[in-house]
Amino acid sequence: MAKELKLMKGNEAIAEAAIRSGCDGYFGYPITPQSEVMEHLMLEKPWEKTGMVVLQAESEIASINMVYGGAGTGKKVMTSSSSPGISLMQEGLTYLAGAELPCLVVNVVRGGPGLGTIQPSQADYFQATKGGGHGDYQMYVLAPASVQEMYDFVFDAWDIAFKYRTPVMILSDGAIGQVMEKLYVGDYVPRWTDEQIAEKAPWAAFGKPAYRDHNIITSLELDSAKQEAHNHHLQAKYRQMEREDVRFEALDTEDADYLLVAYGSSARIAQKAMQLGKEKGYKIGLLRPITLFPFPTKQIAELASKVKGILSVEMSAGQMVMDVKLAAENKCKVEHFGRYGGIIPTPHEVLEALENQIIKG
Amino acid sequence: MTEEIIIAGFGGQGVLSMGKILAYSGAMQDKEVSWMPSYGPEMRGGTANVSVIISDERISSPIISQFDTAIILNQQSLDKFEHSVKPGGVLLYDPNGIIHPPTRTDINIYKVAATEKSAELGMSKVFNMIVLGAFLKVKPVVTEEFIEKGLQKSLPERHHKLIPANLEAVQTGKSLVETVHKL
Numbered sequence: 001m002a003k004e005l006k007l008m009k010g011n012e013a014i015a016e017a018a019i020r021s022g023c024d025g026y027f028g029y030p031i032t033p034q035s036e037v038m039e040h041l042m043l044e045k046p047w048e049k050t051g052m053v054v055l056q057a058e059s060e061i062a063s064i065n066m067v068y069g070g071a072g073t074g075k076k077v078m079t080s081s082s083s084p085g086i087s088l089m090q091e092g093l094t095y096l097a098g099a100e101l102p103c104l105v106v107n108v109v110r111g112g113p114g115l116g117t118i119q120p121s122q123a124d125y126f127q128a129t130k131g132g133g134h135g136d137y138q139m140y141v142l143a144p145a146s147v148q149e150m151y152d153f154v155f156d157a158w159d160i161a162f163k164y165r166t167p168v169m170i171l172s173d174g175a176i177g178q179v180m181e182k183l184y185v186g187d188y189v190p191r192w193t194d195e196q197i198a199e200k201a202p203w204a205a206f207g208k209p210a211y212r213d214h215n216i217i218t219s220l221e222l223d224s225a226k227q228e229a230h231n232h233h234l235q236a237k238y239r240q241m242e243r244e245d246v247r248f249e250a251l252d253t254e255d256a257d258y259l260l261v262a263y264g265s266s267a268r269i270a271q272k273a274m275q276l277g278k279e280k281g282y283k284i285g286l287l288r289p290i291t292l293f294p295f296p297t298k299q300i301a302e303l304a305s306k307v308k309g310i311l312s313v314e315m316s317a318g319q320m321v322m323d324v325k326l327a328a329e330n331k332c333k334v335e336h337f338g339r340y341g342g343i344i345p346t347p348h349e350v351l352e353a354l355e356n357q358i359i360k361g
Numbered sequence: 362m363t364e365e366i367i368i369a370g371f372g373g374q375g376v377l378s379m380g381k382i383l384a385y386s387g388a389m390q391d392k393e394v395s396w397m398p399s400y401g402p403e404m405r406g407g408t409a410n411v412s413v414i415i416s417d418e419r420i421s422s423p424i425i426s427q428f429d430t431a432i433i434l435n436q437q438s439l440d441k442f443e444h445s446v447k448p449g450g451v452l453l454y455d456p457n458g459i460i461h462p463p464t465r466t467d468i469n470i471y472k473v474a475a476t477e478k479s480a481e482l483g484m485s486k487v488f489n490m491i492v493l494g495a496f497l498k499v500k501p502v503v504t505e506e507f508i509e510k511g512l513q514k515s516l517p518e519r520h521h522k523l524i525p526a527n528l529e530a531v532q533t534g535k536s537l538v539e540t541v542h543k544l
Contacts, residue, residue: 007381007388007396007514033400118400179423180381180396182388265424272422346426 003184010150010176011036013183014080014106017154019046022189023104024075025053027066029085032118033174034108037080050191060085064092064105071101072217074197074204076158080106082174083124084115086132093167094133097234098219102161102201104154105139106170108177111315111342119342120174122264125319128171129293136231138238140168140245141292143263147181149290155189160245162200164237171292173315175265175344238294247290248299256285258358259303261324262313263289265344270313272347277354284354292320297327304328309358312336313350315343333358362417364502365425367442369410370434370455375489378515379432380411383493386503386511387415395423408437415502432496436460449544453496463541470541471499478537479530487530494534505531 008016015037018026023046028038038056046052057063063079070077081089086107096103107128111121128141140160142153150172157168197206205215221227251271253259258277262270267288277284287303289296304310309332312321321336328334337353339345366383370376377398384396398411412428414420431446433439433454439461446452448467456462457476473495479488497503503511508531512524 005388007385007394174400175397175424178398178400180384180398181420181423182394265422268422269424272425275421344424346424347422348426 003186006183006185007180008147008183009036009178009180010144010147010172011108011178012040013147013151014154014170015040015044016183016185017151018078019044019050019052020185020188021155021158022050022076022191023052023078023154024191025055025066025070025077026079027055027057027063027070027077028079028081029057029060029063031082031085033110033120033177034080034082034106036177037106037108050188052191060088061092064089064096067103067105068092068096068099068101071096071103072099072204073206074201076102076104076192078104078106080108082108082110083112083121086124086127090127090133093139094131094135094137095219096167097133097137097139098135099217100165100203100234101167101217102158102165103167104157104161104170105167106172109171109173111340117342118174120265120315120344121340121342122173122266122314122338123316123319123340124171125292125314125316128169129295129323137234138241138293140164140166140241140294142168142170142247143290143292144170144172144176145264145267145288146176147179147183150176151183151185164241165203166237171264173265242294245291246294246296246298248296249288249290250299251286251288253285253287253303255283256303256306257283257308258285258354259307259310260284260286260313260350260354261289261300261310261320262286263292263320266313266315269345269347270350273350273354276347276351282359289320295323295327297323300324300327301329301331304331304334307332309333309335309361311350311354311358313345313353314338315345316340333361335361362502363420364415364430364500365428366413366415366430366432367410367428367445368413368432368434369408369438369442372407372409374409374434375486376409376434377411379489379493380413381515382490382508382511383413383415383503385515386507389510389514390503390507392416392503393418393420395420397423408435410438410442430496430500432492434492439463451499453492453499453538455492466542467544469499469543471495471538472541473534473538475534475537478533482533484526484530487527490527490530491534491537494531495538496534497531498535498538
């Protein structure tokens, strides 16, 4: 595949990837720090190139329900927003999960709670991985740490969304959304034809052919026995994700005395902290979860029995650290370090926290 | 080689676009680059800053707090970033509007009267390219050839006729830069 070099913001990379990955429709409502997603789509006018629909809805609630409608017909549809907007979408997300509809939702996280700030944050980890909406459901959550990953993960998201018939979230943050880096883009993947949709999404409501009964898309089931069976089925999918689709990156973990666990932009900062720590003679490794659900529990468990301590770094008051602790099962000390409310920790602060809370602590 | 740079000044001075041209030029020269803007409320009519990293290796954090070079275009930015320059690093500033000049003695300090020069030339729009030229004289992290390629890549086609004037401004900056304090 021909690769073309571009220099783009993370948000623009999401939009570019949507067009090039054969996305059928984007429905969104602007909010800082992710407005460049729709801006780039409107500039590129994909409806003229690939036939992709781009629509500015009247609200986030409308956007996510347009996604529900589009996904119900077997189309590749998506939305993007930032924290307060994603909160508005929670009802739609649990309905999408319940009705087993594939779609992509991008959250370029900003500091909260409430309207909060427009600066980067990672305080939506719980919302993304522990429900957000009501009921027992999970989304598959990808955490990109570079502009290239913002692009690549859109393609991966479609594969996962249709493999499992599930909403996929790309959980990014203001820093990865706004930073501009080198990006290699590939050829345009054509949008699915009606025949391809019929083949790849036979469950979808794209019109009833004579050979089969009606397809019904719903998250409602008033018979509790059937609803429990449906829950078993959903849980089986989540267990399959845990077996087959956990993704992570391990840097210098083989002979590490201390382990940093961080995702997204915190992982980039942690990597720099790791370099600074090495100059001081510390053996530091970095485990970067790429999927936040399913979480790399097994990998962290293995490392927990080898290292002297783990520092979980996240721009929050301590959310992912809960999963790190569950994985480590008290085999070593696990601490959290974070700045929040839109403040980004410096690599020096991360190293200092590692020294104070783990190495000397 | 890794060069970590902050460019800071007023919104409208071309701070972000100067960073963009630098990043594009680095990318054209096959370097790893990152460009991280301030996008907070301050950019809406106040100060603007952008950190640019140009490196031969994969860039770890695009978010940095200490810099090899600070390019400073107003007093507020000087106050904010003078102490974030790494010891032995470079501070380049435009003296226009600077009431309290930098005082550090453990860094190299240069100045470029770009505001004055661009006004004199009647070309206020190339102000940032004069500053960029001054920076490249002090730290030749990208070559001239790639600045031209960077301009071609970052400017829309309809503005390509302005490239020669921009390159000339880079030359002006190179000859205009003055040493204030050298280690």
